[in-house]
Amino acid sequence: AQTVTQSQPEMSVQEAETVTLSCTYDTSESNYYLFWYKQPPSRQMILVIRQEAYKQQNATENRFSVNFQKAAKSFSLKISDSQLGDTAMYFCAFMNLWGAQKLVFGQGTRLTINP
Amino acid sequence: DAGVIQSPRHEVTEMGQEVTLRCKPISGHDYLFWYRQTMMRGLELLIYFNNNVPIDDSGMPEDRFSAKMPNASFSTLKIQPSEPRDSAVYFCASSSGDRASNTEAFFGQGTRLTVV
Numbered sequence: 001a002q003t004v005t006q007s008q009p010e011m012s013v014q015e016a017e018t019v020t021l022s023c024t025y026d027t028s029e030s031n032y033y034l035f036w037y038k039q040p041p042s043r044q045m046i047l048v049i050r051q052e053a054y055k056q057q058n059a060t061e062n063r064f065s066v067n068f069q070k071a072a073k074s075f076s077l078k079i080s081d082s083q084l085g086d087t088a089m090y091f092c093a094f095m096n097l098w099g100a101q102k103l104v105f106g107q108g109t110r111l112t113i114n115p
Numbered sequence: 116d117a118g119v120i121q122s123p124r125h126e127v128t129e130m131g132q133e134v135t136l137r138c139k140p141i142s143g144h145d146y147l148f149w150y151r152q153t154m155m156r157g158l159e160l161l162i163y164f165n166n167n168v169p170i171d172d173s174g175m176p177e178d179r180f181s182a183k184m185p186n187a188s189f190s191t192l193k194i195q196p197s198e199p200r201d202s203a204v205y206f207c208a209s210s211s212g213d214r215a216s217n218t219e220a221f222f223g224q225g226t227r228l229t230v231v
Contacts, residue, residue, distance in 0.1 A: 042224075043204065043224060043227075044222065044224055044225075045206065045208075045222035047219050047220075050219065091158065101146055101163075101165075101210065102148065102160050102163055102171065103148075103158075103160070103208075103220060104160075105157060105158040105159075106157070107157045108157060108158075
């Protein structure tokens with residue numbers, strides 16, 4: 001079974017700083033997807049970024065980018081020029097490419113952006 | 116599309132009562148998922164459906180929980196009888212299942228259930 005681990009329960013940075021959230025996972029599969037979801041206080045789960053394991057290039061979405069290290073089974077999220085609206089819980093998630101299309105989530109990291 | 120719609124947004128009930136949570140997935144999506152979020156256990160998958168058929172219910176905690184999907188546009192999660200430890204936020208999510216182009220799961224706003 002796949003597991004996802006986020007080792008940072010909480011993080012806090014100043015506005016405009018860069019912050020990196022860590023995620024490691026365990027799987028015997030070679031093809032899969034990895035995701036970062038954001039959950040603001042509104043409770044809505046919002047997809048931030050997605051990475052296909054078969055792609056070597058790291059995914060980027062505006063201020064959000066990932067560092068995907070397949071051999072190390074590591075998938076960190078970097079937020080550049082952080083904004084107050086980035087304050088939220090962030091969840092790393094795993095999904096097999098084939099078979100059961102279900103997400104396995106990490107425990108989450110609570111990120112606070114301070115003015 | 117209005118997205119995944121869940122109702123109610125909040126539910127407070129007494130222990131022993133029956134609780135029914137409802138979900139309308141995004142039109143055209145053929146996968147539907149029910150997740151539960153608690154402080155202790157995080158986000159865990161309870162059950163998911165493909166084309167209205169339950170595929171994996173191994174996450175359903177016990178017989179008090181049941182889920183149905185009578186048609187492509189509606190699903191329910193029922194707890195009978197409810198217990199205080201069932202207090203959590205319950206999310207419904209749907210996805211298109213087309214892995215070649217879109218693997219994103221869209222989540223509803225969640226139902227916060229409190230059992231007193």
